[in-house]
Amino acid sequence: MAHGTSATGIRLLGISGSIRRNSNCTAVLRSLQPLLPAPATIELFALDDVPIYNADLDGDAPPAAVARLKDAIAQADGLVLCSPEYNYGMPGVLKNAIDWASRPGFASPLKGKPALVITASPGTAGGVRAQAQIRDALAATLARPVVRQHVAIANVNARLRDGQLVDEATLDFVRAALADLLEEIALLDKAALGAAVRR
Ligand SMILES: Cc1cc2nc3c(=O)[nH]c(=O)nc-3n(C[C@H](O)[C@H](O)[C@H](O)COP(=O)(O)O)c2cc1C
DSSP: OOOOBTTTBEEEEEEESOOOTTOHHHHHHHTOGGGSOTTEEEEEEOOTTOOOOOGGGOSSSOOHHHHHHHHHHHHOSEEEEEEOOBTTBOOHHHHHHHHHHTOSTTSSTTTTOEEEEEEEOSSTTTTGGGHHHHHHHHHHTTOEEOOSSOEEETTGGGGEETTEEOOHHHHHHHHHHHHHHHHHHHHHHHHHHHHHHHO
8 A cells, every 4th residue: 555654644445436527426535634643635537538448458558548447446554435426326427447556456556545434425324325336446456445434425515615524423423433444554564563673
């Protein structure tokens, strides 16, 4: 994994499961930076240009947007995925991105990567039915979905104003989830350091 230290900062990568211009999920991700403690930063990676997965195009020289996605994941200390639920599951755009990023199998940039999963919906279930699918797909890649209460933001459009998350209770819940992600990153860094010392 990329090593997040206090000297270099902790770099998070936000990936939205919606490529719609006025996406609620992207708005949630754009609201996260102020919730993070100073050494941590978050950048977003837009999936707009990632083509449909085709193993014929995969390998050492994948399509440019795929190479950028994999590089961004490799450089990040942790991921924050925010996704809608489409027909009770994860949108194809997100599954497609996970599929590209998952190669080579069990040795991809996703391996060992801590990932906080957020779902959001204008509906009352907050997209929670997509959570298990997203977590399962991440687990298949050997990424590390953060184990905690699900972050499923119901009535999300009512909690946003001018493209920013403004609902205080939601902000508090998401802040706690981000703290869990940072804790997971710190634990993994410590474990890696311990392993290096024992070697
Ligand atoms: C194909 C499709 C399927 C959808 N299925 C669900 C669903 O199962 N559950 C739900 O809560 N919302 C569903 N919605 C509504 C989305 O949650 C809503 O469009 C949401 O705003 C999309 O996320 P975004 O704002 O980040 O683009 C669906 C929308 C589309 C386009």
